[in-house]
Amino acid sequence: GVQTCALPISKAIFEKESGLPVDFVVGATPEVLKSLLKELGPVYLKDYDKTISADNILETIQAEVEYGEDKQEGRDPKTILGSVAEQLVNKLSSKSIEQLVSMSSNLIDLAEKKQLIVYTSDGRLSDALKRARLDGAITDFSSDYFAVAENNYSIDKSNAFIDRSVE
Secondary structure (H helix, E strand, O other): OHHHHHHHHHHHHHHHHHOOOOOOEEEEOHHHHHHHHHHHOOEEEOOOOEEEOOOOHHHHHHHHHHHOHHHHOOOOOOHHHHHHHHHHHHHHHOOOHHHHHHHHHHHHHHHHOOOEEEEOOOHHHHHHHHHOOOOOOOOOOOOOOOOOOOOOOOOOOHHHHOOOOOO
């Protein structure tokens, strides 16, 4: 998919900007963050004076990105996502391997739904990610496809609230 193409580019950009080597690049949707918050508990973001939980993450992130302090001051409005991710990584790193394994089935389910993808330039690890279906690849079907595409032109992004079905 398109997302997997951006991950090697993200790796190269980060390495150039920071001067640090990158082992993995992880792409995650807010659904992954919500799932992790459900498992790990809420996180407090000191810079935003906000506690983020599984119950409020989607609304809080949307509000911050659309009209939060970062956006108003001309900074990257998605900075809050990095802050949430950093807190979650800190919580994950304090867990035992047994606790991490118990969380893996939900993360694998999210990966199968392309909510979570991982990239590495290490061939051996890349093959393992592919076998685990964490590489973001789309299954190669030999039949026809049906696709739905849309553009969001409205200011209120109402398309997120339109009920759709395909028969």
